[in-house]
Amino acid sequence: MKERSGSDAFTLVETIVVAVLGFSVLSVMMGLWSGGSRMSRAAEGSSLLQGALVLEDVLIRDVRQLGHDPRRRESFLLSDGCLSFYRTVFTKNDIRLRPVRFSRVNDGHGNFYLNRAELLPGKKLQENIFRQALLSQCRFSLIQDRFSGNRYLRFEFTVIDRSNEKVRKASDSSSTHSLVLRIPTPSDLGNPALKPATRILPEADFLPLAL
Amino acid sequence: MIRQTRGESERSRCRAALGSLLAIVLLLCLVLAILGMGSLVQSTGTGRTYSRVVDTRLVLEAADAALSEAVVHLRRSMDENKARPPACPDNWRQLLFDVFRGPEHRPSDRTIVPVRTRAIFEAEVGPLLIDNVLVSVVGAYVEPPGLFLRYPPQGVLEMSVTVRGAQKVLQVGKTVRQRRIFYLLVRREVAARRTLRSDSTRFTLLSDPLGTVVE
Numbered sequence: 187m188k189e190r191s192g193s194d195a196f197t198l199v200e201t202i203v204v205a206v207l208g209f210s211v212l213s214v215m216m217g218l219w220s221g222g223s224r225m226s227r228a229a230e231g232s233s234l235l236q237g238a239l240v241l242e243d244v245l246i247r248d249v250r251q252l253g254h255d256p257r258r259r260e261s262f263l264l265s266d267g268c269l270s271f272y273r274t275v276f277t278k279n280d281i282r283l284r285p286v287r288f289s290r291v292n293d294g295h296g297n298f299y300l301n302r303a304e305l306l307p308g309k310k311l312q313e314n315i316f317r318q319a320l321l322s323q324c325r326f327s328l329i330q331d332r333f334s335g336n337r338y339l340r341f342e343f344t345v346i347d348r349s350n351e352k353v354r355k356a357s358d359s360s361s362t363h364s365l366v367l368r369i370p371t372p373s374d375l376g377n378p379a380l381k382p383a384t385r386i387l388p389e390a391d392f393l394p395l396a397l
Numbered sequence: 398m399i400r401q402t403r404g405e406s407e408r409s410r411c412r413a414a415l416g417s418l419l420a421i422v423l424l425l426c427l428v429l430a431i432l433g434m435g436s437l438v439q440s441t442g443t444g445r446t447y448s449r450v451v452d453t454r455l456v457l458e459a460a461d462a463a464l465s466e467a468v469v470h471l472r473r474s475m476d477e478n479k480a481r482p483p484a485c486p487d488n489w490r491q492l493l494f495d496v497f498r499g500p501e502h503r504p505s506d507r508t509i510v511p512v513r514t515r516a517i518f519e520a521e522v523g524p525l526l527i528d529n530v531l532v533s534v535v536g537a538y539v540e541p542p543g544l545f546l547r548y549p550p551q552g553v554l555e556m557s558v559t560v561r562g563a564q565k566v567l568q569v570g571k572t573v574r575q576r577r578i579f580y581l582l583v584r585r586e587v588a589a590r591r592t593l594r595s596d597s598t599r600f601t602l603l604s605d606p607l608g609t610v611v612e
Binding site for chain 1: 415418422425426429432433435446447449450453454457535536537538548549551552553555574576578580605606607608609610611
């Protein structure tokens with residue numbers, strides 16, 4: 187009986203070896219787990235940044251091409267989440283102004299995507315929804331420099347993680363950006379003596395601001 | 398025999414336990430490696446996007462700088478009534494004056510070399526490929542004979558420059574076009590005689606563009 191029970195039970199050395207092995211494996215696992223979480227957070231941040239960069243790139247290019255209709259006092263329409271303006275297009279002798287609008291598109295969960303709509307010739311509306319960046323906040327505003335007279339467009343937006351749609355404005359799954367762009371100054375368009383040089387033709391009226 | 402068998406079974410149990418432990422660790426490592434690869438791919442993608450955005454901004458800045466430099470060369474050539482090689486190989490007062498003689502005299506794709514922009518960007522940013530600025534007259538207006546000189550003789554210049562990014566892998570390349578108005582200041586007595594001469598007039602080129610197009 188003694189012999190059997192002695193052979194069935196673990197000896198002290200075995201227990202120690204197993205405990206040491208267990209702790210080693212546990213510590214390795216915890217290390218790997220923490221590394222994995224870090225990697226996951228980095229990937230999430232990376233994805234948020236990528237979406238934000240794409241939006242910034244599009245806005246920088248479009249605002250640089252902002253055109254002015256000499257008959258209008260203002261060269262764009264602006265509301266909290268919507269921006270409507272003309273994009274310049276050169277034809278052989280004339281300059282054409284094509285309506286462009288940035289607005290929000292709801293995703294059905296309280297967040298939204300940015301939508302760029304451009305009215306092409308033939309009244310065809312070309313829309314591009316930037317689904318790589320889910321936004322919880324997006325705001326256009328105007329900054330006026332009283333000394334220089336320059337005007338700037340500010341675009342503030344918060345990109346959130348698409349994989350966690352339940353998260354609403356959580357600081358650890360979102361990334362807030364602010365972009366300030368100078369609005370190009372119109373070139374002496376009001377001077378009546380310089381009218382015959384070129385024709386500036388809007389292809390349509392501004393696209394209405396979306397609600 | 399019985400003892401040996403028990404010892405062997407214990408050892409085999411131990412081996413099995415160790416084996417399963419090892420398998421779990423390997424599986425975990427595999428899962429983490431896959432996660433790591435995923436995040437690496439993601440961050441590489443972001444890195445590329447970031448580089449592309451930075452390159453695009455640099456390219457647009459360089460294009461703006463090259464066009465502004467071209468305006469300076471043009472104005473100087475107009476004011477001094479002479480060519481200024483190598484940056485400005487044409488006499489722009491003469492070229493623009495000829496524009497009013499008829500559409501067939503409109504200059505097309507004349508080059509201006511953005512010497513200073515190239516030097517500054519090469520020294521401070523890196524090897525951006527900034528092409529020469531191409532200048533063409535796309536429209537001109539002069540009042541027909543017999544009419545009172547209500548509008549000054551005027552026209553529109555189109556300037557374009559292509560800039561390619563420093564990183565060849567990303568292949569960022571943009572052509573920026575701008576149009577500007579130029580007009581001729583004509584003194585009253587010259588206007589009254591209706592005999593325009595390139596040395597008795599003064600050209601003005603507006604510094605702000607009518608519009609910008611990025612392609």
